Amino acid sequence: MMISNSTMLLLEEATDYIGICYEELGKSDYQKEVRLLEIKKEIEHTGTYTHSFEELEHGARMAWRNNNRCIGRLFWNSLTVFDERHQTTAEGIFDALVQHIDFAGNNGKIRPAITVFRAAQENGESMRLWNHQLIRYAGYETARGIVGDSSSLEFTKRCQELGWEGAGTAFDILPLVIQLRGEEPFLKEIPRQSIMEVEIGHPEIPEFSQLGIKWYGIPIISDMMLEIGGIEYKMAPFNGWYMGTEIGARNLADEDRYNFLPAVAEIMELNMQSNRSLWKDKALVELNIAVLESFQEAGVTIVDHHTAAKQFKNFEKKEEVEGRDVTGNWAWLIPPMSPATTHIFHKPYKNDLVKPNYFHQKAPYQF
Amino acid sequence: MMISNSTMLLLEEATDYIGICYEELGKSDYQKEVRLLEIKKEIEHTGTYTHSFEELEHGARMAWRNNNRCIGRLFWNSLTVFDERHQTTAEGIFDALVQHIDFAGNNGKIRPAITVFRAAQENGESMRLWNHQLIRYAGYETARGIVGDSSSLEFTKRCQELGWEGAGTAFDILPLVIQLRGEEPFLKEIPRQSIMEVEIGHPEIPEFSQLGIKWYGIPIISDMMLEIGGIEYKMAPFNGWYMGTEIGARNLADEDRYNFLPAVAEIMELNMQSNRSLWKDKALVELNIAVLESFQEAGVTIVDHHTAAKQFKNFEKKEEVEGRDVTGNWAWLIPPMSPATTHIFHKPYKNDLVKPNYFHQKAPYQF
Ligand code: HEM
Numbered sequence A, B: 001m002m003i004s005n006s007t008m009l010l011l012e013e014a015t016d017y018i019g020i021c022y023e024e025l026g027k028s029d030y031q032k033e034v035r036l037l038e039i040k041k042e043i044e045h046t047g048t049y050t051h052s053f054e055e056l057e058h059g060a061r062m063a064w065r066n067n068n069r070c071i072g073r074l075f076w077n078s079l080t081v082f083d084e085r086h087q088t089t090a091e092g093i094f095d096a097l098v099q100h101i102d103f104a105g106n107n108g109k110i111r112p113a114i115t116v117f118r119a120a121q122e123n124g125e126s127m128r129l130w131n132h133q134l135i136r137y138a139g140y141e142t143a144r145g146i147v148g149d150s151s152s153l154e155f156t157k158r159c160q161e162l163g164w165e166g167a168g169t170a171f172d173i174l175p176l177v178i179q180l181r182g183e184e185p186f187l188k189e190i191p192r193q194s195i196m197e198v199e200i201g202h203p204e205i206p207e208f209s210q211l212g213i214k215w216y217g218i219p220i221i222s223d224m225m226l227e228i229g230g231i232e233y234k235m236a237p238f239n240g241w242y243m244g245t246e247i248g249a250r251n252l253a254d255e256d257r258y259n260f261l262p263a264v265a266e267i268m269e270l271n272m273q274s275n276r277s278l279w280k281d282k283a284l285v286e287l288n289i290a291v292l293e294s295f296q297e298a299g300v301t302i303v304d305h306h307t308a309a310k311q312f313k314n315f316e317k318k319e320e321v322e323g324r325d326v327t328g329n330w331a332w333l334i335p336p337m338s339p340a341t342t343h344i345f346h347k348p349y350k351n352d353l354v355k356p357n358y359f360h361q362k363a364p365y366q367f
């Protein structure tokens, strides 16, 4: 086979990656050279190449370490990597996803993990998940406004087109939708016992429970692409645990999401007539306390933004010791609540792209 | 006189500015052409040119409108501009500064204003103010740590070198320091009766007053350079009124400024052993309520960050109607408290530089 431009590029990316990866893993120059020759041959014959498990594992970890938006990177080296590249059927994939959920959940002591499925083929086509996160609430447009999570409106509609029917509550768990090359999308509900949810109450405000707020325990991003050494894994769902503000200061608080601040302010009997009573800020703090305390009570791992910022500072120090520059996206790293109380607010970060990394990709149902 | 590169550049900047300024002021093309010829002649003869009052006034207002970091820009067209370009003595300048303070203060109903002094001469030298803000607290390094405002440490030392002695409290008002070309810096205290201060108490937490916190009423930035049509006004102090978070979420709260969150948390009897009690966030909200309420009580204009964000949204709308792009610096525009509750957090801004504008310049005592 001829070496085309794209395979040249792939070889370059592979060479870059194998160089850094093997050095970090303490392998010898000889091992590196042997492996690169092997990769070159495979690319020449097939147009692509296949990562060893070790390369896949370390690449997924490096990609986490390199993601500029993530404040949780201190723990990059503890990521558990599941290799499911052999899966070819929707049922097999479905089972692997449920296994991921169960492993990550671990009865509440959440474990960061990623499950990597077959990479995109030479023509760019790939198996894909339609879900934004494996566990996520549906959103419905109704006559009395949006019910549920507005960020799920479009995907919910697609599920309904595929025959799914939600109960219509504000917290319906969406089914998994798996798309294989050339096949109809495969839709199936996650077994109920695999789904961990936390009811949100407030330790000092009993009326809080009457709001009927809950949230799922594990954020498992399933629509991003993992790129390692030029290979694109378009189906590679990964999870950490939540930072409280993601739920309490965004998902539940944003006006165009669940918009719970007015309801919280009402049970707190705050003066909502005046901006300067800072009722939004007060309600926001109590909503976030409620989230943190409720997860804690339920025994589900969660981190507050102050602790997460301290952990990130540790990460920065460790990376400096290793001689690696920490890149970062300031606007994403600052927490959406009291940001100036964290060190992150007070320093600049270089938002340079380093690979391997996780990338956004077009939703498969928008093609 | 020959037209040098720098005067060519000046003529270009002047032409750009007069073009926009005269259009916005509804003047005719003929008026514009006449004025540009005049400016060209003046530049050819003197190497510089002199703004009419109208050009100065509109330029200072446009510079405000163009400043990407300012959330208060809705009111750009109401800026009062004082022309003090005739001042040549330190005493005359001092009196003009005190007049600015009194006009702006207006018994608490604060009026946005700028006082413009003589522009930099051809060699770049200029009269300068050493103060960062006209009214600002001193900061001292002492055996028991920093007393006062750490952001004033260096300037306070310079004042001491010039013979000034502060009382040594956490809230000593610094003197004005005026530097004329080739002269020793002139230092003089602002008359006590011109200084408006607000003691910070909390409407529902009486112990708050025991912390002995206060802040001055008017922020008057005095170290930035106003550039209009290529002319650099290095001494042009300007003021608006405060947005509460500037005081409550930064000056009084930052760990390396007044660091009052632990003291506030203590009187609130919060659990400071645990990050996840969100004691910092709780103390922050109450400190900011205290600031807003105390200013209100004292009859001194102040705006909360929610109202300021709404006003900024109005500004964006108005500019759109006028057919002008709004540029902005997201990181500065988001308030340092509950930022995601404002619309600013949820949209991108282009941080392009548009002139006229206000620029940072090197502190004169660092030459
Ligand atoms: C272990 C606990 C973790 C915490 C507390 C954490 C925290 C966060 C937070 C707060 C964000 C910003 C989210 C937002 O504002 O929408 C974020 C983004 C991100 N994190 Fe982490 N993270 C964790 C684990 C992980 C893991 C295991 C990975 C991948 C292996 C990862 C990859 C990412 C990526 C790619 C983003 C950017 C998402 C996007 O662009 O939309 N994180 N993380």
Ligand code: HEM
Pocket: B060, B064, B067, B069, B070, B071, B072, B073, B075, B079, B112, B113, B114, B224, B238, B239, B240, B241, B242, B243, B246, B303, B308, B332, B358
């Ligand atoms: C009328 C009320 C005003 C409000 C509420 C307001 C609010 C603000 C705020 C909150 C900031 C960010 C400050 C910081 O984070 O340190 C800012 C920055 C700024 N404002 Fe305004 N402002 C007002 C009036 C003015 C006026 C009258 C001018 C000039 C004529 C002005 C020019 C600027 C400039 C140049 C900055 C950037 C300062 C820097 O780079 O350090 N503002 N404003």
